[in-house]
Structures are given as structure tokens and as C-alpha cells.
Amino acid sequence: MAAGASPREELQTITMAEKSIGTHVENGHDETENGGNEKKNIDQDDDDDDEFESIAQGDHEELSTTLCVDQMNRRKKKALLEFRWRVEDAISGNYLLGKPNEFLSRNESIKQREILRETTLWGVPLLPSKAHEGTDIVLLKFLKAKDFKVHEAFQMLRRTLKWRKEYKSDEILDEKLGPSSDIEQNKVLYFNSRDKEGRPVCYNVYEAFGDRDFYREAFGSEDKCEEFLRWRIQFIEKGINKLSFKNGGVHSIVQITDLKNSPGPAMKELHSVSKKALVLLQENYPELVHKNIVINAPLWYYAVHIVRSRFLTQKTKRKFVLARPTNVTKTLLKFIAPENLPVQYGGLKREHDEDFSTLDEASELKIKGNSTAYIKFPVSEAGSTMVWDFTVVGWEVSYKEEFIPDDEGSYKILLQNQKRVGESVRNSFYISEPGTIVITIDNGNYKKKTVLYRSKAKPTVPMYILFKN
Template identity: 25%
Template sequence: MQNITISTTCMFSLLFFCSKEPIFTMSTNSKNTSTNGEKSPTTEQQQKIDEVRSAVSPLPGKLNSYCSDALISRYLQTQNWNVQKATKMLRDSLKWRSEYKPDEIQWEDVATEAATGKICRSTSVDRKGRLVLLMRPCRQNSSDVAGQMKYLVYCIENAILNMPPDEEQMIWLVDFWNFKLSNISMKVAKELAHIVQNYYPQSLGVAILYNPPWIFEQFYKMVKPFLEARIRDKVKFVYANDSSTMKIMEDLFDMEQFEGSLSEKAEDCFDIKTYAQRMKEDDEKRRSTIAEGTDKGEPI
């Protein structure tokens, strides 16, 4: 029996994503630009942003590009504007990026994990224009935890790369059709939660769990204690046979966009060759973006 599938563990680790705050983007704007309609920082807040930046400086190479005002502000907000805690969190995140090098993961590194379409970036968006990561647990094809985690990180980085300039959140839509629960590993779930909560904080708008089985709901109750209240509120359970919960989906999406891509209708909707080409093109775009930003000394 496999450990819990990446798609299942992600369902718990993705929950910490949920927040109204800005995302950890690779394309941050000028120093005082507000994001998602948020107000520019107050004088006191700007002082704290500058304190954090000073505390983590100097940084080598492109790591300096991950210290924009928008990013530092998000870490401060996560820590209730506590400079010491936000500084530690950002340092840990930068250390992880330096060692794990998430922005250097290429399609060829994760192609085997991606082959079945268990996680993919949908061509559809929600009504606010937010990108959608579509997850299908039944398509799990690996028991390699490290490989699963690398592919998850690749998907997150790819979504960030493709976000429009005025949008900094994503939607995760988890389709539980034909789901089978194997041996559940709390260790894996917590490890994934650690990576995303600490290194990609507050980046999901909503997590939709579509037609989850009863046994998953019981497992979710075990995981809920690890989640903050503001995060739990972003998790939405939706059932195709329940009109009250389906309204959540209908309010979020133009459902015609997902015609044929959910539940049993999704059997033949994923073309790995087409998707691989999209990802390879994105890899090239990311390399160009990083090179251009580094040359100009600007945020990437």
C-alpha cells in the first residue's frame, strides 16, 4: 500500500495557503505599489518592512529579489507585524530557496510524476481571473514522497509564474472522483504543510474539495487541529448532489469551463503531450524572466 497520495496530502497542506494577503510572487512591483486593492503600508508598517529587509541583508544573487516590500509585508502580516518573527520566517524561507532551488525545477525533473495529470494547471480561471490548480487523487502514480513534493513545488512555482500582474492568489480544485484512501501518513501530510505554510504562505484564495468521500472527511477532522481558524474558513466541501454546496462552485466559476473535466467525464480530458509542451514553454519563460530581472537588478 502506498502512503497517502500527493493529491490527498496536498489537500491538507494547501489549506494554509488560504488568505486574502498577497502571494509570494516572482514578479513583484515597485516599492510602494499595493496589490489586490490593498492600501499602501502606513508609515509605521513601512518602517517595519525596512527593518526586516535590513535584518536579512545583504543577500547573494537573486535571493535579494525575494525581498520586495510586498513580500516582506506578507510575512509581517502573517506574524501580526512582529518584526523578529517575520524576520526569522523570511530567513528560513530564503534559506530553503537557496538550498532547494524551487525556481530551477524543470519539466524534465518532474515529467514522470506529472504523466497522469494528478495535478495540473487548468486552462480555466475563476470569475476573478485567478488561476486554478486541478488535482485528481485517483491518478496517483508514485510512492516516491520526494518526487511528489518536488512536483507539487513545481506546480506552485508554475502557477505563480503565470499569474496576471494584478492577481496574486490561486484556487485549488480537488476532484475526488474514484478516490481510494491508502495508508494515511500524517508525517507526509505535516511535512508538505510545513513547506507550503512557511515558504508559500497565504497564497490560496479558496480550496474546493469536490465530492470528497466520507472517510476523507473523517481524516480531515484529524488534520484540522494543525490548521489556523482563518485557514479552515477557506476550505469548501462541495457535493454534486447538494445544490447548496454547488452554489459555491457556481459563484466561483463559469461551470461551462469545466464541462467534461470533472468526475468520470475527466477520463480523457488530459493530454500529456499538450500539457508537457505548455510546461516546457513556461520553463523557458521563467528562465528568461529570472535572467532579465537579475541583469536589471530588479525583483524577479
């Protein structure tokens, strides 16, 4: 917002400019106005085109903090300025939450108006004249959800504010919700690291619901179902606290739903609550979820998703990405760096890791089909422990690890021999003389494979010295 200019003045300025220049851009030449014109981009390897399933994975235009007013086209800029004016006028006129009570006294009306001026959403002031840098970011989320139709965006904002007041969502973080055990809670819902753009990643794991006792605790009555739904919304609010509604900040999250070993469609309570949560998310948290990635999706889920999609807008549907069990790692690595992806999903991130951190970036190696590749970690000085880990996307390979001394008179030491596994590998070896750790990976498959790996040398005191002391 320009310094010293009100939303109404800015709107009048841009409207006059449009009249002098012409409005041909708005008559069908806006590249991103309609979802049908947006390009769908699914990044796939040539030999794996049939493995990555996506429900309308497009809409890559993030409401990034670089999308400032000056960078928007004329139609969107006008819509934002009009939306600012509508919100400013609704707050000043005391009708943001509905028609004001005509029986209020003048002092009560003034007091209510002052309270309304301090209205915030997700911690961001909504009054445009306060010139908070996050206000435009929040307003743009509602505009984008409604294809920059100001009236619809304004009504959506009003409904959201009313819902938050009735649902008491601003108090939800202080409530004790969900399973009684923190361990059980962390089996179902948890945040773990961030995606490649810095967005928090929330995991929803359905496997725990296969336990009848746990399922009964979560959905044994109507009240329990409502509590679980509220717990789900509470987790969204926790995710919002991890965001930054400012220029240069991250203001959306990534959700991953893991359906491995999950109860089938017969578990009606679970699927009913999940549908309600999805609708609440769509109606009251626009553009706060960048992607909904569903992994290990069984066949029955596709039918359920088609039925559930009837309640979703096209924009919400475009945020869904579905991946079968054979393609989980490949799909997640499109969004999350390997050092931030948990090992159970084929990444390199381990909890309470004393050897590596998420700052230790992985290198990448491509192995052609029916070929062998080598990864080498040279060590020039003795007296340290070399630690390494690697993962192969899709696995179906065998590997061998060995230490080869620089001194030709020394013996090679075999660490692992042609072991075929389906998970990330972590190993270490104390270096008593200069040499090289060599990992030999044999890809007997016709498909190309990707290896992600990293290593680190750690100074080490030999055990015999410790025992001697």
C-alpha cells in the first residue's frame, strides 16, 4: 500500500488509469485467470511416466511474498485494492461480522467499532490502513481462492471470521485434545521438517487407526468424533504458528497423508471426520495448504476420493497429489529434500541423529539400467571415523561396501557384501590408515535409479587408548 493513500484513493487511481489505457487485458488475455488455463506440470522421469499419480497437480503459482502489488496484472491489482477498500469500509462501518445492532448506544457502537479495528486473522491485522505487511498476503489468499472475485472473497472472509468466533478457534491451542498419550498423538499427527521452499510439513498417519482400541478411543462416540475433528483443526492452527506472514516469509504448509495399513472404507467415522476436516480447511483456511500429498494410497481410496471431491472446489482438488506404495519416495522427493525426508519414507532424516543434520546436504548419482556405479569417500588422514548414509529411490539394487587402503601392501576390508535392502543405509568405519571407502551399487533393473548419499569424517579416539587410560 502506498504511503499516505487510502484503499479507496488507490482504487480510484488504478480505475482512472485503466480507462485511459484500455481494459483489453481483462477481456480474455489474462493467462492465469481461470483454472482451466493453468498448465499442469508433472515432473516425471522418461522411464517412469506411469508411476506418479496426481489429481490435477497444477496451480504451481504460490502466493509467494514476491507477488507484491506492483508485480500483479491490472485485473488482480484492481481486485486487491477493491478488496482492501471493502474490508476497510466494513470495519469502519462496523458491519464486517454482519449488520450492526441498531439498538446499541452511541458509546457502545464506538466501543464495538474500536474492537473491530483490532480484528486479526492468523495473527495479522485485517485493517488495511494499519499498513501491516501481512495484510495483503492474507487478503490475497481469499482473493485467489475465489479467482479474484472481490464480492465472493469478501463474503468468504466474513464467513471465516464468524466461524472462528463460533468455533473459538483462537482459543484452541490452549486445549488438551486428541489421544491421551503423547506417544499415540505423535503416531497420528506430527510436524517433521520442511519442504524445499521452507514450508512446514505435517504428517497424517492412518496406520494407528487399525488398532481397535485406539480407534474406539478416537471415534467411539459422537462427542469423541467432534473432539478428534477439533484436534485436527488445532493442528492446522499449530502449523499457522510456524508460518511468517511477511515479505520473504513462508505462509503455507504441506500435508502428507499416509494410508499404509489404514482401515478400509468400512471405518465410516474416520472417513466422515476426514471429510468434515477437509471441508473446514477449504472454507476457512484458503491457500494455507500448498499441497495435500496422499501416499501409499490403496485402490479403494481412489473411489472414496472421487466421491469426496464433489464437496471440493477445483482449486482444492488441484492441490491433491496421490502416490501408490511403489512410488512414495519418488513422489515425496519432488517436494522435500532427502536430508529433510524421514528414513521411513526413503529419505535420510533420522530422529535424534548425532551424525548428520538437515544442513548436511546429500549428493545425487544416477545409475543407468543394468549397470554398476561407484561412490567413493577418500580419507587422507588416519584417526577418524567415516560415517555415511545413502538411499536408492525405488531400491531393487544390491550393494557392497569396502575400505581400500592407499598402501598396496594392506588388505581390503569388506564391510557389506551384495546386500539387497529396501531402506536407507547408515554405516561407519574407523580409519586406521589413509584409504577410500568404496560403495559399489549394482542396478540389475532395466530402469534408471537415483542414489542420494552423504558422508562425514568425525575425529575419534581409538577404543584401545580409552581402555588403556
